[in-house]
Amino acid sequence: MIRFEQVSKTYPGGFQALNRVNFHVAAGELAFLTGHSGAGKSTLLRLVALMERPTLGRVLINGHDLNKISRRQVPYLRRDIGMIFQDHRLLMDKTVFDNVALPLYIEGYTQSEARKRVQAALDKVGLGGQERKYPIMLSGGEQQRVGIARAIVNKPPLLLADEPTGNLDPSLSLEIMNLFESFHQVGVSVLIATHDLALVARMRHRNLVLRNGAMIDDGLASGAYEPLDEESF
Numbered sequence: 432m433i434r435f436e437q438v439s440k441t442y443p444g445g446f447q448a449l450n451r452v453n454f455h456v457a458a459g460e461l462a463f464l465t466g467h468s469g470a471g472k473s474t475l476l477r478l479v480a481l482m483e484r485p486t487l488g489r490v491l492i493n494g495h496d497l498n499k500i501s502r503r504q505v506p507y508l509r510r511d512i513g514m515i516f517q518d519h520r521l522l523m524d525k526t527v528f529d530n531v532a533l534p535l536y537i538e539g540y541t542q543s544e545a546r547k548r549v550q551a552a553l554d555k556v557g558l559g560g561q562e563r564k565y566p567i568m569l570s571g572g573e574q575q576r577v578g579i580a581r582a583i584v585n586k587p588p589l590l591l592a593d594e595p596t597g598n599l600d601p602s603l604s605l606e607i608m609n610l611f612e613s614f615h616q617v618g619v620s621v622l623i624a625t626h627d628l629a630l631v632a633r634m635r636h637r638n639l640v641l642r643n644g645a646m647i648d649d650g651l652a653s654g655a656y657e658p659l660d661e662e663s664f
């Protein structure tokens with residue numbers, strides 16, 4: 432699903448955010464991406480989401496070499512990627528319905544055509560019946576769920592989350608992670624950048640670790656990918 436081959440990213444100005452990164456995340460896998468602040472996590476996600484281009488190397492998504500994707504093709508590829516941000520990036524002057532429907536409006540759906548899909552997405556994140564509210568009327572955890580509903584409304588096979596629990600307390604964070612787990616269980620690929628190492632340990636999924644732009648652990652050799660049995664947890 433996601434393959435990086437010798438990927439480096441140097442920003443204008445000369446800062447090298449990623450240095451020869453190699454990894455593969457298979458279709459349907461859930462993996463975490465961890466590392467210190469500035470390690471390159473957001474940069475890596477932005478390369479996957481075609482928000483940045485690599486300076487060197489190849490990024491492949493679903494077999495598509497992103498170096499060969501023209502600007503015109505970018506929106507089509509992005510449809511297959513749901514993106515979730517720490518600050519959820521909701522439109523505060525729009526209802527929950529309109530926020531979640533946004534990707535569908537962009538694809539040309541009318542409000543009535545979008546209705547079923549929006550309701551299904553809100554049901555999945557536990558916010559059924561909240562369509563008419565405005566984000567300001569919701570708690571932080573609920574606002575993040577609206578952001579997740581917006582990311583899944585057009586059923587993308589790949590979800591990318593950048594610090595999705597950064598503003599939430601531990602119990603809300605666990606609820607949000609459980610939601611990602613439920614998408615993974617129905618076959619969606621999920622890559623989550625996070626600082627929350629306690630939560631990562633608890634979730635028992637693969638952990639890709641960046642340090643100063645280099646991938647120092649891809650979560651495979653260490654055995655972290657293998658589920659632990661109850662006794663050893």
Ligand SMILES: Nc1ncnc2c1ncn2[C@@H]1O[C@H](COP(=O)(O)OP(=O)(O)OP(=O)(O)O)[C@@H](O)[C@H]1O
Binds near residue numbers: 442447467470
């Ligand atoms: N557009 C940009 N132009 C120049 N430098 C950038 C740009 N975006 C990021 N950087 C630099 O690249 C490095 C990696 O940033 P990145 O946001 O990928 O790290 P991160 O691991 O996500 O950090 P954090 O956990 O703090 O969000 C940082 O030193 C940052 O300042």
